[in-house]
Structure formats: C-alpha cells, structure tokens
Amino acid sequence: PMKNRKVLFDIGIAGPLAGFVVAVPVLLVGIFLSSVVPAHLAGTSLDMLGSSVLIDWLVGFVKEIPTGYTLSIHPIFFAGWLGMYLTGINLLPLGQLDGGHISYALFGRAAHTIAMMGFVGLILAGIFLSPNWFLWAFIVFLGGLRHPAPLNDLSRLDWARRLLGYAMIILFFLIVIPVPFGG
Structure with missing residues (x-):
C-alpha cells in the first residue's frame, strides 16, 4: 500500500498527465498531416476510429471538414489518437488504474462506490455504445x-492536488472516446 493519499495521488496523476501532455502535440501534428477527402474515398478515417469532445474540437480548430467529407x-x-484513448481508459476511476488512485486520493472510501458505478457504466457502455467496453x-x-x-488513510490532499484531481475528472470526460474503433 501507498504511504498516504498525497503519495497515492502523485503516483496516480503522473501517468495520465504525461500521456496527455505527449498525446496533444502528437495529435495536432497528425491533424496537420491528415487530409480532408470525400467520405467515400477515405482509407482510415476519423469516423472509423471514433472521437472525443477534445479530439473533435482540435480537428475542428485545425481543419475545416465540409459535409460529405x-x-x-x-x-x-x-x-496521438491512441495516446488519448489509452489516457482516457487509464483515467477510469476503477481499481488499480491511475483514475482509481486519483479517485481514492480525492474521495477516500467513497471511491469504492464510484468504482462500482464506473464498472456498471462500462457494462452499460458495452451494451449501448460499443462492445469494446466489455x-x-x-x-x-x-x-x-x-x-x-x-x-495513512486520514491524510488529506492540499488544495492544489484537489484542484488538479477535479481537473483530471473533467479531462476524462473531454478525452474519453465513447465508441472506439467504430463500435
């Protein structure tokens, strides 16, 4: 077990933060190098991979994609997409994933309830969005x-770690890809 919640948080946030910081510039370079083509001529397209709120925003910021393209x-x-996808998965507030570390550091024993709700959410996502979630x-x-x-489960996080933890929760919802690999 970890020494205290601060150590748990620091270990939990290191991976997703590093993954995100690397994935964004790689994704941006990839967007610049990608081509806007008629949909029927596309090889591997964003439509086939699936997207997130942040990926859609970045693509829309860099490229104009008309209807039918x-x-x-x-x-x-x-x-870059794969980096975002894996960072989103890693931020799930479940068990030994980094999101589970962050969740426990922020919410203590209530993280168990969050993990159960997250697990049920994965099952529901598998049923209604994409079988990949199974x-x-x-x-x-x-x-x-x-x-x-x-x-030391009684230790508390300082305000900066709490703020960063809540920012990571928001980041999760911005980068998670609901229907990965085209469902």
Missing part, C-alpha cells in the same frame, strides 16, 4: 474493483 488520418494522427470491464474486473487504502 472526412479526415483521412495520417499515422501520426493515429499515434473487454475493458473484463480487464478491470480481473485487476479488482476495490482500491487498497493507503497506510
């Missing part, structure tokens, strides 16, 4: 849904 993605775009539900289930308490 799509973004034929460059391999560098795919690398794989992640299975992987998380194998790793365990409950997060072990740190040795």
Whole structure:
C-alpha cells in the first residue's frame, strides 16, 4: 500500500498527465498531416476510429471538414489518437488504474462506490455504445474493483492536488472516446 493519499495521488496523476501532455502535440501534428477527402474515398478515417469532445474540437480548430467529407488520418494522427484513448481508459476511476488512485486520493472510501458505478457504466457502455467496453470491464474486473487504502488513510490532499484531481475528472470526460474503433 501507498504511504498516504498525497503519495497515492502523485503516483496516480503522473501517468495520465504525461500521456496527455505527449498525446496533444502528437495529435495536432497528425491533424496537420491528415487530409480532408470525400467520405467515400477515405482509407482510415476519423469516423472509423471514433472521437472525443477534445479530439473533435482540435480537428475542428485545425481543419475545416465540409459535409460529405472526412479526415483521412495520417499515422501520426493515429499515434496521438491512441495516446488519448489509452489516457482516457487509464483515467477510469476503477481499481488499480491511475483514475482509481486519483479517485481514492480525492474521495477516500467513497471511491469504492464510484468504482462500482464506473464498472456498471462500462457494462452499460458495452451494451449501448460499443462492445469494446466489455473487454475493458473484463480487464478491470480481473485487476479488482476495490482500491487498497493507503497506510495513512486520514491524510488529506492540499488544495492544489484537489484542484488538479477535479481537473483530471473533467479531462476524462473531454478525452474519453465513447465508441472506439467504430463500435
């Protein structure tokens, strides 16, 4: 177990923060290198991969995509997209994922309830959005849904860590890809 909630938080936030900081510029370079083509001529397109709120915003900021057209993605775009996708998965507030560490550091034992709701959310996403979510539900289930308490479970996070933790929750909703790999 971790020493206290601060250590738990710092370990939990390091991976997603680093992943996000790397994925955004890679994604932006990939957007610049990608081509806007008629939808029927596209090879691998953004429509096939799935998108998030942030990816849609970045693509819309960099490229104008008229009706009937799509973004034929460059391999560098795919690398950035994959970084965003995996960072979003890692931010799920479940078990031993970094999102589970952040959740427990922020909410203590209430993180167990959040994890159960998140797991049910994965199952529902598998039913209603994309069967791909069943794989992640299975992987998380194998790793365990409950997060072990740190040795000092009474410690509190300072305001800066709490603020950064809440920002990561918002980031999760901006980068999660609801229908990955075209469903």
